[in-house]
């Protein structure tokens with residue numbers, strides 16, 4: 001029996017114990033004891049699009065959209081706004097808020113589903129825009145992308161693979177929205193939010209509760225795959241959504257996830273200073289507030305009203321706005337939860353920068 005055969009037939013612990021023989025012992029990675037968010041930033045495109053400019057193509061009304069979703073208006077990217085340019089703007093804002101030099105950023109995690117290149121990722125191009133040559137990669141976790149990025153950045157800072165990590169949530173959903181689709185045309189919008197995660201003397205990012213339900217992958221998706229588009233000569237794709245199915249999953253499934261994140265952080269709902277859920281629908285947000293029995297006076301992100309659903313960007317954009325407006329305290333505790341296409345979700349309690 002060869003070494004490899006014998007190793008593969010052993011349980012994992014036995015293989016790990018055998019590994020260093022003759023190869024030396026690797027230096028273990030060392031990182032900070034804790035991590036926290038140092039600063040957040042945002043970019044909102046200039047173009048404001050009220051419901052009145054959407055309704056005609058979907059046979060809807062301002063009243064219906066407001067009643068069903070809470071949305072009054074949204075921002076759409078201008079011709080020169082791209083996933084990369086919006087990311088760079090939000091990143092610069094977050095770096096300034098964090099009070100660090102750009103050169104101190106050692107990794108960029110960029111969450112998006114609307115970068116129009118299959119490859120390469122947007123993050124290395126954003127790094128170049130910022131004058132960086134650091135580790136840079138994209139993640140695809142849709143509306144939960146930012147919370148996934150915060151979880152990874154927390155682990156990277158503590159694991160020693162980067163001292164400061166830039167987490168960006170960005171979408172240009174207007175590129176992937178069918179203006180005649182009644183279930184998405186009034187919801188999706190554009191923007192970018194970013195956070196700098198770095199070392200800390202205290203735990204600044206609580207344990208992340210995350211997961212997926214791939215059995216529902218078809219409930220929010222690019223309508224056709226790139227190969228179907230190529231083989232069948234179809235038009236540029238849009239993202240479609242089975243609104244009611246996603247709504248039910250979000251309303252009934254996400255409050256228990258948020259509750260677990262509060263418990264995992266070792267606090268109670270009364271300890272929270274802010275609730276910043278993904279901005280998908282005002283009715284989903286209100287239902288979660290009720291189910292979680294949050295304190296009556298807790299500030300809750302309602303950015304959806306004039307920003308609509310910016311997917312991965314919605315949580316950092318709402319955080320940045322509430323901090324800037326003085327609605328939530330620096331150093332306070334915020335519960336954040338993202339959920340969306342996949343279906344996937346991630347939630348954690350963070351200390352506000």
Ligand code: UT7
Nearest residue numbers: 059060064068069143182183243244246247250280281340
């Ligand atoms: O960000 C990722 C996660 N995404 C979400 O969490 C979004 C979850 N889903 C939603 O937010 C909601 O499902 C929507 C806001 C998309 C839609 O609201 P809804 O209350 O679920 O509407 P519905 O699809 O159940 O439609 C209700 C009625 C229907 O008419 P009938 O059958 O009751 O006569 C629809 O035909 O409203 C009609 N309708 C519309 N009417 C005017 C559907 N879309 C529209 C529209 N304008 N745009």
